[in-house]
Amino acid sequence: MNDIERAVEIARELQYRKDTNRMAFYEPYEYQKKFHNAIAQQRLLMAGNRIGKSFCGAMEMAFHLTGQYPDWWNGRRFNRPIRAWAGGASNETTRDICQKELVGQPDDPSARGTGSIPLKYIGETVRKAGVPNAMNSLVIKHVTGGWSRLAFKAYEMGKEKWMGESLDVIWLDEEPPSSIYTQSLTRTADKGGIVYMTFTPENGMTETVAQFVNDLRDGQALIQAGWDDAPHMTDTVRDQILAALPPHERKMREQGIPQLGSGLVFPLPESQMVCDPIEIPTYWPRICGIDFGWDHPTAAAWIAWDRDSDIIYIYDTYAMSQEAVPIHASAIKSKGNWIPVMWPMDGRQADKGSGKSLTEQYRSEGVNMTREHFSNPPQQGQKEGSGGNSVEAGVQEIYTRLMTNRLKIFNNQSKLLEELRMYHRKDGKIVTKHDDVISAMRYAVMSVRKARIKDYEPVQLESDSSFNVFM
Numbered sequence: 076m077n078d079i080e081r082a083v084e085i086a087r088e089l090q091y092r093k094d095t096n097r098m099a100f101y102e103p104y105e106y107q108k109k110f111h112n113a114i115a116q117q118r119l120l121m122a123g124n125r126i127g128k129s130f131c132g133a134m135e136m137a138f139h140l141t142g143q144y145p146d147w148w149n150g151r152r153f154n155r156p157i158r159a160w161a162g163g164a165s166n167e168t169t170r171d172i173c174q175k176e177l178v179g180q181p182d183d184p185s186a187r188g189t190g191s192i193p194l195k196y197i198g199e200t201v202r203k204a205g206v207p208n209a210m211n212s213l214v215i216k217h218v219t220g221g222w223s224r225l226a227f228k229a230y231e232m233g234k235e236k237w238m239g240e241s242l243d244v245i246w247l248d249e250e251p252p253s254s255i256y257t258q259s260l261t262r263t264a265d266k267g268g269i270v271y272m273t274f275t276p277e278n279g280m281t282e283t284v285a286q287f288v289n290d291l292r293d294g295q296a297l298i299q300a301g302w303d304d305a306p307h308m309t310d311t312v313r314d315q316i317l318a319a320l321p322p323h324e325r326k327m328r329e330q331g332i333p334q335l336g337s338g339l340v341f342p343l344p345e346s347q348m349v350c351d352p353i354e355i356p357t358y359w360p361r362i363c364g365i366d367f368g369w370d371h372p373t374a375a376a377w378i379a380w381d382r383d384s385d386i387i388y389i390y391d392t393y394a395m396s397q398e399a400v401p402i403h404a405s406a407i408k409s410k411g412n413w414i415p416v417m418w419p420m421d422g423r424q425a426d427k428g429s430g431k432s433l434t435e436q437y438r439s440e441g442v443n444m445t446r447e448h449f450s451n452p453p454q455q456g457q458k459e460g461s462g463g464n465s466v467e468a469g470v471q472e473i474y475t476r477l478m479t480n481r482l483k484i485f486n487n488q489s490k491l492l493e494e495l496r497m498y499h500r501k502d503g504k505i506v507t508k509h510d511d512v513i514s515a516m517r518y519a520v521m522s523v524r525k526a527r528i529k530d531y532e533p534v535q536l537e538s539d540s541s542f543n544v545f546m
Contacts, residue, residue, distance in 0.1 A: 094188075094189050095188040095189060095194035095195075096188075096194070097190070097191060098137050098141070098191055098192070098193050099193070101134050101145070101191075103131065104126075104127065104300075104304060104306070106300035106304040106305075107127065107131040108147065110135075110271075110296075110298040111131075111134075111135055111138075111148065112147075112148070112149040112150045113150065113298065114149075114150060114151060114296075115269075115295055115296035116263070116267070116268070116270065116294045116295075117269070117271070117294060117295045118270075118271040118295070118297075118298070119272045119274075119296070120271070120272065120273045120274075120298050120299075121274065121275070121276055121284070121287070121297065121298070121331045122273070122275060122298075122299065122300040122301065122304075123275060123300065123301040123302050123328055123329050123331040124275050124328045124329075125302075125305075125312075125316065126301070126302060126304065126305035126308060127305060127307075128273040128274070129172055129173075129176050129248050129273055130176050130191065132176070132246050132248055133161075133173070133176035133177045133190060133191040133246075135150075135246070136159060136161060136177060136191065136192075136225070136244065136246050137177065137192045137193075139151075139157055139159065139223075139243070139244050140157060140159060140192065140196075140223040141193070141196050141215060141217060141218060141223070142155075142156075142218035142219060143218055151269055154219070155217070155219060155221065156217040156219065156222055156223040156224075157217075157224075157244055158224050158240065158241070158242050159223065159224070159225045159242060159243060159244040159246070160225070160226050160227070160240075160242060160244075160245045160262075161173040161177065161225060161227055161228070161245075161246045161248070162228035162229060162237075162246070162247050162255070163230070163247075163248050164229065164230050164231065164249045165229050165230070165231045166203065166206045166209060166229045166231065166232075167206065167209075168229075168249065169209070169227050169228065169229050170203075170206060170209040170210075170227070172249075173227060173246070173248050174190075174210055175190065176190050177190045177191055177225070178190045178210065178213070181208040181210075182207075182208045192215055195216075196215050196216040197213060197215060198213065198214040198216060198222060199213065199214055200212070200213040200214075203227065210227055211226065211227060212224060212226040212227065230249075230251055230255050234254045234255055234258050237255055237258040237259065237262065238258060238261075238262075240262060241262065241263075241265055242266065242268055243263065243266055243268040243269075244263070244270075244271075245259045245263060245268070245269075245271075246271055246272075246273070247271070247272040247274075248273050248274065250276065250277070250278060250283060250284070251272070253281075253283055256270075256272075275328060275331055276327060276331065276332070276333035277327065278333075279333045280333050280501075284333050288333075288497050288509060289497070289506075289508040289509045299330075299331055299493075299496075300331060301329055301331055301332075302329050302330070316328070317329070330496070332496050333497075340470060340499060340500060340505060341473070341474055341477060341495060341498065343477055343478070345492065345495075347477065347480070348477055348482075348483070348484050348492075348495070349484050349486040350483040350484070350485065350486065351485070351486060352486070352487060353388070353485075355379045355388070355390060357528070357529065358528060359380055359381055359382070359528070360380045360523075360526030360527055361377060361378065361379045361380070361411070361414045361527065361528075362377075362378060362380075362414060362415050362416075362522055362523065362525055362527065363375055363376065363377045363378075363410070363414050363416045363417065363515075363519060364416075364418075364449075364514075364515040364516060364517065364518030364520075364522065365407070365417070365418050365419075365515055365518070366419060366511050366514040366518065367418070367419065367421060367422060367433055368396065368511055369396070369397060370396065370397065372394035372396045373394070373396070373398070373511075374394040374511035374514065374515045375392065375393040375394075375403075375406075375416070376389055376391070376392045376512055376516040376519050377389070377390055377391040377410055377414065377519070378516070378520060378523065378526070380523050384481075385481055386482070386483060387476060387481065387482045387483070387520055387523060388482075388483050388484075388485065389483070389484045389488060389491065389519075390485050390488075391485075391488070392488050392490055393407070393410075394490050394511055394512055400437060400440060401440055403437075404437055404440035404442045407437075407442050408440075408441060412441065412442070412443055413443065413527070414443065414527070415443050415444075415445050415526070415527055416437070416442055416443055416444050416445065417445050417449050417518045417525065418433075418437075418444055418445065418448055418449060418518070419449050419464070419514075419518060420448045420449065420464060421433070422437075422444075434448075445522075447459075449464060449521070449522060451464060451465060451469065452521065452524060466505065466517070467505075468521070469517040469520065469521045470517070472520065472521060473516070473517060476520070482520065490512055491512045491513065491516065494509055494510055494513050495513065498510055498513055
C-alpha cells in the first residue's frame with residue numbers, strides 16, 4: 076500500500092468513525108439547545124419543516140439512553156439506564172423517521188450506528204413482525220455499564236398498546252392523538268419521567284396544540300422555531316420549498332404556526348409588523364394600556380405616537396401572572412410615571428376585601444391611571460365616552476395601521492409577537508385566549524388621542540434670567 080492509498084484509507088476510517096459517532100459532533104442550533112435545556116416534564120418543539128426537529132428529538136433520546144451528556148447540557152439527566160419509547164403516527168413512519176434518526180437507514184445494514192446513537196453503544200435488536208426493516212426494540216449501553224431499553228411504538232396501534240409499562244422517557248415525533256398523549260403521561264407518571272414531542276402543527280389548533288399555546292401549565296414548556304432559526308435553510312432552499320406549497324400552508328410549514336380555525340386575525344408577514352428599536356423623541360406623545368388579570372397575566376403595552384407621520388410604535392410591554400397590585404404598579408411606574416395608563420371597564424369592580432376598585436388600588440400605588448375607563452374614539456360630534464368598547468373596532472384599526480405601515484412593533488417585544496402569531500378566529504369569532512398583551516395594546520392604540528408629552532419644569536439660566544429653558 077503506497078502513501079496515497081494509505082491516506083485514502085485513513086480518511087475513510089476517520090469518516091466512518093465520525094459517521095458512527097454523530098453524538099460527539101452534535102452542535103445544536105440555539106432553538107435546539109433551548110429545547111434540550113428546558114426543565115419540564117412535558118415539552119413541545121413546535122417547528123417548521125426541514126429545520127432539524129426530529130434529529131433534535133433523536134439526539135436527546137441518545138443522550139438519555141447512553142448517559143453521555145455534553146458539557147453544555149443543563150436539562151434533565153438520568154444517572155442510570157432507562158426504559159424509553161419512541162413513537163410516530165404509523166409503523167412505517169416510526170421506522171422511516173424515529174428509527175432512522177436514532178439508528179440509521181432501516182434498509183441498509185451497513186448504516187447501523189449512523190443515527191444519533193453511536194454504533195459502539197448499540198446492543199441486541201428485535202425486529203418488528205410484519206413491517207419490513209423495522210425494529211421493535213433494542214438495548215443501548217449506558218455509561219454506568221448497564222443497558223437502557225428502547226421500544227418503537229405507533230399511534231395506529233391504539234391506546235391499548237400504549238399501556239402497561241412504567242417508563243422514564245417517551246419521544247413522540249408527529250402530533251399524537253390526545254388519547255395517546257394521555258397514555259404517555261400515565262406511563263411516565265410514577266417515575267417522574269419526561270414526555271417530549273417534535274412536530275409541525277399540520278392539523279391546526281388541535282386540543283394538544285391549544286393546550287400548550289393557550290394554557291401552558293407548570294411542568295410544561297413550548298419551544299417554537301422556524302426557518303429563520305435554522306442556518307442551513309438558505310434562501311435558495313426556502314424558495315424551492317415555498318414554490319411547491321399552497322399559500323395557506325406556507326406559514327405553518329415555514330414557521331411552525333398552526334392553521335387556526337377561520338384564520339389569523341392579522342394575516343400579515345411578521346416582517347411587515349416589526350421594526351428595529353429606535354430612540355423615541357421627547358416630543359412624541361405616549362400612553363400605556365393595561366389589561367387586568369390574575370390566572371392569566373396582567374399585561375401592559377406602551378406606545379409612542381409620531382404625529383407628523385401618524386405612525387404608532389409599540390416600544391415596550393409587560394406581562395405577569397398571579398402577582399399583587401403593588402408588584403404590577405412598581406413595574407408600570409418604572410417605565411415613566413408621567414405616562415397616562417388607560418384601563419378597561421372591569422377596573423371599576425370593587426375588591427371584596429378592601430372595597431376598593433382595581434383602578435383605585437393602582438392609583439393608591441401612585442400609578443397615573445386615566446380619569447375614565449377605556450372607550451373607543453367617539454364619532455365626530457359625539458361626546459367623549461360614547462364610542463363603546465367594541466373589540467372589532469380596535470382590531471380593524473390595528474389591522475388597517477399594520478397594512479399601511481402606520482403601526483410598528485419593536486422586534487424585541489417577544490411576548491406580544493408570540494401572541495400575535497396565535498391570535499385567531501374560530502367560526503368568524505376571535506378566540507379570546509392568549510391575548511393579554513394584545514388587549515393592552517388595543518386599549519393604548521385606540522386611546523392615542525389621550526397620549527401625553529412629559530411636562531418639563533422650566534430651569535432658569537444663571538447667565539440670563541430673562542430666559543426660561545425646558546430641560
